[in-house]
Amino acid sequence: MMESFDAVVIGSGQGGNPLAKSMAKHGWKTAVIERRYAGGTCVNDGCTPSKTIDASARVAYLARRGADFGVHTGEIRIDMAEIYARKQKMVLTSRENNAKGLTTDPNSSLLMGQASFAEKQPGDGTHLLDLAMNDGTSRQISAARIFLNTGERPHIPEEIDGLRDVPYLDSTSIMELQTVPGHLVVIGAGYIALEFAQMFLRFGATVTVLERGERLAPHEDDDVAECLRGILTEDGIRIITCSAVSRVHGSGQELKLDIVTDDGPQTLDATHVLVATGRSPNVEPLHLDRAGIAQSKSGHIQVNEKLETTAANIWALGDVKGGPAFTHVSYDDFRILRDNLLAKGQRSTRDRLLTYAMFTDPELARVGLSEAEAKKQGREVRIAQIPMKWMARAQEMDEPRGMMKALVDPKTNLILGATVLGVEGGEVAAQIQIAIMGGLPYTALREGIFAHPTKSEALNTLFTTFRDGKE
Ligand SMILES: Cc1cc2nc3c(=O)[nH]c(=O)nc-3n(C[C@H](O)[C@H](O)[C@H](O)COP(=O)(O)OP(=O)(O)OC[C@H]3O[C@@H](n4cnc5c(N)ncnc54)[C@H](O)[C@@H]3O)c2cc1C
């Protein structure tokens, strides 16, 4: 007999897992369907592995800089196989914990397989799913409610001739490398590109970044992007903006990229090519049309601010619904659905305070409004700005690169947003975020007594340094 569930989550992502656990605890018979690994992208292919490898890259950087601090080390030797093993241990532990978390409640199960909407839907408000199980069997289940949390995968541009015929790397396969590339060419200059570019530079590769746009980090203000470019260039990454890759050819580790730049056509030699040109939603096997679920122009699942799709009793959460693709956003989608469905809440995605950090070193973190966004909205703002070298702790640590800026409403003195490009920038931005969340005026941070010499102490200086010269 066909099994029925009160709720089925498709994809074991960052929102779906906690949602499944809450629904099971609430008494609903719940299943998570996952075709690959429990924990989804963040745990297996994203945040956890990349930040674990990044920790090794930072140690390599500091070891090389030892002499700057009067600490003399011997020759640095990078063992990618050991770095990989350390990362893999972290991933497997987290994956296992995720799987355990989905199977401890008697109302909750984890079914390993790929889900699609069945060709014939009952039409009574419930939904039928076909499951192609990983053990080769197939089954059909019915669900009163469905939550789509299928995430995204690396986007491989069609327009680059020959790319699919060479052994290119993506954000997943680059984390399997057992040796350091000779020359890594990275296509794209977003989060994935810049994080990996710097990591592999620190492991000893020569690195070139090719960006088709005019600048890196297109979501950030011009001065921030320029400051970041300066830092990465100083480190030794070659960055070529306004560059279109027309063709990739060659084989093994003898690859060639034909590019067109402002200086004319060029051919670059590479041992490895990383494609980091964005991500595409995982929707194809679902057969969304069978359930009447509409997609946006980008192919993401269309949702309203309560994460409802165009089909009754079907919601979407996380990256697959489009918009900012971050773990903490997917997790917040979970909170919205939990409160609305299990506690008669009225939460929505409207006016969510967005924050994120790019884990280059130094980190580039943002919360709320940027200067460019304020200008676009025609919003009057006061701007406080300091170079990171004004932070005493950054000087003491000999990590003075970067800048901080914050936007303040001139009428209310409330903080509207901030960007911190600097040592542990993500943590400093989180301090400003808490002030925004608590509705504190900037003067509270200007006058706040922070322990000396913490990085937070720089907030005193930041909020006394407005471009208009007033305090
Ligand atoms: C290299 C890298 C580094 C990143 N670093 C960060 C970071 O530092 N901070 C941050 O906030 N974000 C980071 N991200 C982004 C973050 O990983 C994602 O935003 C987050 O994982 C999104 O989770 P999700 O809930 O949308 O689903 P995902 O975690 O993407 O999970 C979706 C799951 O659905 C499964 N699935 C898909 N289709 C089906 C189907 N038909 N049937 C069954 N299962 C299916 C997939 O196998 C997958 O496991 C990074 C991403 C990458 C690639």
Ligand SMILES: NC(=O)c1ccc[n+]([C@@H]2O[C@H](COP(=O)([O-])OP(=O)(O)OC[C@H]3O[C@@H](n4cnc5c(N)ncnc54)[C@H](O)[C@@H]3O)[C@@H](O)[C@H]2O)c1
């Ligand atoms: N620290 C973090 O939070 C973190 C880390 C990694 C990934 N992520 C998430 O994953 C998402 C995807 O990351 P991403 O870096 O792949 O995408 P992205 O959208 O951030 O950047 C892609 C870049 O590639 C460029 N590009 C596209 N096609 C190109 C081409 N043919 N040639 C040259 N350049 C080209 C784009 O102009 C853009 O600058 C991010 O948007 C982010 O949400 C987050």
